[in-house]
Amino acid sequence: MTVREILKMGDARLLRQAQPVTGFDTDALHLLVTDMLDTMRAANGAGLAAPQIGVDLQLVIFGSRERNPRYPDRPIVPPTVLVNPVITPLSEEEESDWEGCLSVPGLRGMVPRWSHIRYTGFDQYGDAIDRTVEGFHARVVQHECDHLWGMLYPMRVRDFTQFGFTEVLFPGVAATEDD
Numbered sequence: 001m002t003v004r005e006i007l008k009m010g011d012a013r014l015l016r017q018a019q020p021v022t023g024f025d026t027d028a029l030h031l032l033v034t035d036m037l038d039t040m041r042a043a044n045g046a047g048l049a050a051p052q053i054g055v056d057l058q059l060v061i062f063g064s065r066e067r068n069p070r071y072p073d074r075p076i077v078p079p080t081v082l083v084n085p086v087i088t089p090l091s092e093e094e095e096s097d098w099e100g101c102l103s104v105p106g107l108r109g110m111v112p113r114w115s116h117i118r119y120t121g122f123d124q125y126g127d128a129i130d131r132t133v134e135g136f137h138a139r140v141v142q143h144e145c146d147h148l149w150g151m152l153y154p155m156r157v158r159d160f161t162q163f164g165f166t167e168v169l170f171p172g173v174a175a176t177e178d179d
């Protein structure tokens with residue numbers, strides 16, 4: 001088990017356009033996925049992108065096997081390894097909700113995202129992924145894939161009256177990160 005350091009906002013490596021993965025089902029790729037899973041679980045995260053541990057590749061992981069007891073109302077998103085993703089919005093409709101990020105610790109912001117998307121890509125074995133999703137699942141995918149294009153969620157915030165410290169916005173809620 002290798003828990004890697006998570007880069008924080010301000011690190012230029014978080015602003016790169018990540019490179020496509022060219023080799024699937026390799027030892028190096030499986031090791032990277034294992035490290036990312038270990039790192040995400042250790043941080044109690046809902047997702048992690050390779051650039052967040054300084055790896056310049058188009059690879060994200062997200063989802064959870066069980067309901068987070070601190071967020072019992074959140075839908076379960078299937079555990080997913082997504083390589084070289086492409087996101088297509090299926091309508092103009094957007095919805096806003098709170099987001100946090102392991103690279104932006106202690107803060108939360110209200111972020112608009114497309115409500116309905118299709119996303120395609122591959123898993124670490126090179127098998128195709130093609131899903132049509134909405135709501136929280138769609139939000140998580142858009143947040144994680146944004147990391148591959150050098151975008152952090154504060155860049156998406158439109159109303160900065162709804163951006164601040166978790167402990168101030170949500171008094172009484174534990175300030176540990178979960179995104």
Ligand code: NI
Binds near residue numbers: 143
């Ligand atoms: Ni993030």
